[in-house]
Amino acid sequence: MDLIVYYASWALLSCGAFLCAVGGLGILRLPDFYSRQHAAGITDTLGSAFVLIGLMLQSGFSLNAAKLVMILIFLILTSPVATHAIAQAARQSGLEPKVVAEEDEA
Amino acid sequence: MFIAAMIGVLITMLMALVRALSGPTVFDRILAVNMFGTKTVLFIAVLGFLSGRPEFLDLALVYVLINFIGTIAILKFVRFGKVETA
Amino acid sequence: MSDALGLYNYWIAIFLMMVGFYNVIASGNLVKKLIGLSIFQTSVFLLYITMGKVKDGTAPILGDGYDTFSNPLPHVLILTAIVVGIATTAVGLALVVRIQEHFGTIEEDELIAQEDSP
Amino acid sequence: MIHVVDMTLLAFLALVAIAITRMTNLFATSVLTGVYSLLMACIFTVLDAVDVAFTEAAVGAGISTVLFLATLSLTTQREKPQRSPNWKALCVALLTGGALVYGTFDMPHFGDPQAPVHQHVGPHYIGVSPTQIGVPNMVTSVLASYRGYDTLGETAVIFTACMAVLLLLQHEKRRDEQSAVEEKPDKEAMEHAMILRVQSKFFIPLILLFGLYVQFHGDFGPGGGFQAGVIFAAGIILYSLVNGLDKARQIIPPNVLHGLVAFGLLLYAGTGLASLFMDGNFLQYRALAEEATHGEHIGILLIELGVGVTVATVMTSMFFSFSGRRRS
Numbered sequence: 001m002d003l004i005v006y007y008a009s010w011a012l013l014s015c016g017a018f019l020c021a022v023g024g025l026g027i028l029r030l031p032d033f034y035s036r037q038h039a040a041g042i043t044d045t046l047g048s049a050f051v052l053i054g055l056m057l058q059s060g061f062s063l064n065a066a067k068l069v070m071i072l073i074f075l076i077l078t079s080p081v082a083t084h085a086i087a088q089a090a091r092q093s094g095l096e097p098k099v100v101a102e103e104d105e106a
Numbered sequence: 107m108f109i110a111a112m113i114g115v116l117i118t119m120l121m122a123l124v125r126a127l128s129g130p131t132v133f134d135r136i137l138a139v140n141m142f143g144t145k146t147v148l149f150i151a152v153l154g155f156l157s158g159r160p161e162f163l164d165l166a167l168v169y170v171l172i173n174f175i176g177t178i179a180i181l182k183f184v185r186f187g188k189v190e191t192a
Numbered sequence: 193m194s195d196a197l198g199l200y201n202y203w204i205a206i207f208l209m210m211v212g213f214y215n216v217i218a219s220g221n222l223v224k225k226l227i228g229l230s231i232f233q234t235s236v237f238l239l240y241i242t243m244g245k246v247k248d249g250t251a252p253i254l255g256d257g258y259d260t261f262s263n264p265l266p267h268v269l270i271l272t273a274i275v276v277g278i279a280t281t282a283v284g285l286a287l288v289v290r291i292q293e294h295f296g297t298i299e300e301d302e303l304i305a306q307e308d309s310p
Numbered sequence: 311m312i313h314v315v316d317m318t319l320l321a322f323l324a325l326v327a328i329a330i331t332r333m334t335n336l337f338a339t340s341v342l343t344g345v346y347s348l349l350m351a352c353i354f355t356v357l358d359a360v361d362v363a364f365t366e367a368a369v370g371a372g373i374s375t376v377l378f379l380a381t382l383s384l385t386t387q388r389e390k391p392q393r394s395p396n397w398k399a400l401c402v403a404l405l406t407g408g409a410l411v412y413g414t415f416d417m418p419h420f421g422d423p424q425a426p427v428h429q430h431v432g433p434h435y436i437g438v439s440p441t442q443i444g445v446p447n448m449v450t451s452v453l454a455s456y457r458g459y460d461t462l463g464e465t466a467v468i469f470t471a472c473m474a475v476l477l478l479l480q481h482e483k484r485r486d487e488q489s490a491v492e493e494k495p496d497k498e499a500m501e502h503a504m505i506l507r508v509q510s511k512f513f514i515p516l517i518l519l520f521g522l523y524v525q526f527h528g529d530f531g532p533g534g535g536f537q538a539g540v541i542f543a544a545g546i547i548l549y550s551l552v553n554g555l556d557k558a559r560q561i562i563p564p565n566v567l568h569g570l571v572a573f574g575l576l577l578y579a580g581t582g583l584a585s586l587f588m589d590g591n592f593l594q595y596r597a598l599a600e601e602a603t604h605g606e607h608i609g610i611l612l613i614e615l616g617v618g619v620t621v622a623t624v625m626t627s628m629f630f631s632f633s634g635r636r637r638s
Contacts, residue, residue: 010107017114020145024121027141033133036125040141043118051111051148055155067163071147071170074516078174081509082140088503089181090133109311116318123322126345127329135338139345143371146348150355157312159250159258162360162532164524165367168541169348171517172372175548176344178506182551183337183379197317198419203411204320210407211327218399221389223336223381227343230374231327234350237366241359246428247421251358252436253531254446262358263432264448268457271449272464274365275536275621278374279471282628285381286478289635292385299390 009057016050023047032098037087044079048072108156115152119145136180143173201242208235220300222288226281233277240266316356323349334389340378347371360532361449364524368540373625376547380632444603445529445610453534454610458593461613462578465620469575472624476568479631503552510552517545525618529607535614539621546626555633567627574620581612 019042026039052072059065119142126138147169154160208231215228244266252264292298295306326346333339347370354363418425435452443451453461521542528534550558582593585605590597595609 013107013111014114016148017111020118020148021114021121023141024118027125027138028121033131033137036134037137040137043141044144047118048144048148051115052151054111055151055160058155059160064160064163067167068151071151071163071166074167074170075144075147077509077513078170079140079144081505082174082177083137085178085181085503085506086133086136086140089184090131093133093184095131095133112311112315116315120322123325123345126342127325129338132337132341135341139341142345143348146352149352153315153352153355156315157250159255161253161255162251162355164527164532165351165355165360165364167520168364168367168524168537169351169371171520171541172367172544173348174513175372175544175551176375178548178551179376179379180341180344183383197313198422199414199417200317201320201420202414202417204324206407206410206414207324208327209410210403211324211331213406214396214399214403215331217402218396219389221336223378223385224339224389227330227339227378230343231330231346234346234366234370237362238350238353241354241357241362242420243418243425243427244359244432245357245421246423249358249421249423251360251532252448253360254440254448261436261448263428264435264452265432266427267359267362267449268453268460270359270362271365271453271536272461274362274369275540276464276467276471278369278377279468279624279628281374282377282632283471283474283478285377285632286475289381289384289632290478298385301390 005057009054012050012054012057016047016052016054019043019047019050033090033095034087034097037083041080041083044083045076048075048079108152111152112149112156115145115148119149132184136177136184139180140173140177143169143176147173202239205235205239205242208232208238222291222298222300223285226284226288229284230277230281233273237270237274240270312356316353319349319353319356323353334391335387336382336389337379337387340375340382343378344371344375347374361447361534361537364532364537365540368537368544372544373540373547373629376629377632380629384632384635442603443606443610445607447529447531447534449532450528450534450610450614451606454613455595455606458582458613461617462582462593465575465578465617468624469571469620472571472627475628476631479635507552510548514545514549517548518542521545521622525614526611528614529610535617536621538614539618539623540625542618542622543625543629546622547629550629550633555630559630559634562626564627564630567623567630570619570623571627574616574618574623577616577619578613581609581616585609 023039023043027036030036030039049072052068056065056068122138122142122145126135126142129135147166150166150169151163154162212228212232212235216225219225219228244263246260246262249260249262250258252261288298295303297303326342326349330339330342347366350370351363351367354366435456436448439448439451443455445451521538524533524541525535525538546558585594585597586592588597596602596605598608599605
């Protein structure tokens with residue numbers, strides 16, 4: 001049982017780290033603001049959640065796990081709202097998404 | 107294991123940082139800063155386990171709160187402060 | 193490694209201090225000067241906290257199984273200094289706001305020019 | 311490993327500092343100071359200073375960014391571009407930096423337990439505080455008890471700074487407010503940001519609850535009056551960012567706020583006087599109860615409360631006076 005938990009947390013942690021790194025790459029390489037936002041979304045919710053759940057499995061049933069749950073709840077409450085607010089502000093200030101010309105045919 | 111997570115988080119922090127420094131629009135910066143803040147939360151959480159004393163997760167909670175408030179304050183300023191967005 | 197790079201933290205602290213210092217003396221904008229000042233401030237915080245660190249120590253909070261603690265005294269000094277720092281920065285910013293309202297600019301050279309011309 | 315993490319973060323920090331210097335857009339610079347503070351707080355955590363990291367994160371990344379932005383909205387956002395780097399200033403900075411680096415070669419190396427800092431009062435506090443004060447968090451016991459005078463002074467400084475800000479910015483307030491109310495009733499409120507408003511209804515009580523936890527948990531873990539005060543203020547600031555300054559002012563009227571600023575400091579000093587009247591010295595909490603450690607606990611609780619109230623109200627009223635001022 002311990003072994004299963006150990007490997008599960010290992011898998012979650014590395015998965016989370018991988019997702020974070022992919023999101024980081026995305027925010028660096030994607031062409032414009034709106035597409036970068038997708039990359040940021042991945043790391044902020046899924047990546048963080050994987051890392052935090054991995055840590056929860058490590059700490060077992062304790063106060064630390066409760067605190068990690070609180071962090072996760074706070075992140076899920078704040079991060080999408082912040083991303084939404086940024087996108088809305090960008091749209092209202094007149095920032096246009098970068099559209100490739102061929103897409104008009106579809 | 108924690109080292110792998112730590113390296114992942116640090117690399118992400120660096121990439122977000124580069125985006126925050128290079129822009130080009132203000133919103134890119136804000137997005138990168140917000141993401142950087144989330145990564146510092148993960149950093150603190152992982153660091154606690156890495157250094158063998160994971161009791162200080164309260165800190166990570168503060169980071170979530172402050173990061174959010176900071177982002178909202180910046181956005182409010184963008185909305186009402188007539189920011190040059192370039 | 194700690195032998196060759198044992199002074200790394202101090203060097204970064206000095207570097208930051210000089211960046212802040214440069215901003216304070218070279219920049220003509222009053223807000224930028226205050227930002228430089230706060231960088232200068234945090235570099236001092238970094239210096240103190242670095243000195244408080246003990247190798248293999250842990251945070252100075254009692255717990256089962258920990259007996260080497262980092263020095264709590266620098267922590268206390270810096271903790272209060274941070275809050276006092278923001279309070280003084282706020283006073284500086286308030287002054288900047290009043291200067292802007294009175295003179296219409298916060299650039300140092302324009303302020304001096306206004307002072308000189310009757 | 312910790313060493314490597316420390317160095318990486320310090321390198322990031324240097325990068326951000328250079329970027330701050332080079333940018334002329336003051337808005338971007340203020341955003342970057344937020345990143346700078348978060349990084350600095352991470353480094354403090356790596357260096358075992360959890361209490362300090364707590365404060366730096368809340369103050370530097372939160373309140374300080376908000377105040378800088380508020381100032382920018384009242385002044386200008388673009389620094390006048392400068393001709394090339396200022397060589398004279400650069401030379402002075404390089405020379406001073408070089409001299410300081412030369413000075414570091416005699417400094418004790420990183421983490422050296424034999425360093426002079428760790429020979430004098432530090433070990434004494436670590437050795438004596440668990441039995442003498444009986445509080446697990448040594449930072450709290452040093453802050454509140456051994457160096458209580460010092461902290462009283464710091465609280466007084468914050469109080470004075472608040473007075474100064476109020477004196478500078480409250481002036482002409484009444485006329486401004488009246489005209490603003492007539493023109494645009496509630497321009498500040500983010501009326502259309504529905505999601506944000508609904509979310510903040512859940513979120514702000516959590517922030518305030520967390521602030522109380524930090525306030526009263528400061529004896530056992532990282533936290534205490536300074537941190538809790540800032541977190542509480544951050545909650546109120548979030549409320550006024552989302553719902554507009556006028557609504558926030560209705561909830562906490564300025565005269566109550568200003569009263570509480572003084573109340574916190576008076577509570578601190580009053581605790582000191584109480585111990586004086588109970589046959590102790592000023593701020594000698596052991597006189598407050600029969601048992602010495604019990605007295606210490608009461609004293610620390612009271613003065614942390616005083617600090618928390620003062621810091622929270624000072625930060626809030628500073629924010630109110632900055633954002634209450636209309637652009638002229």
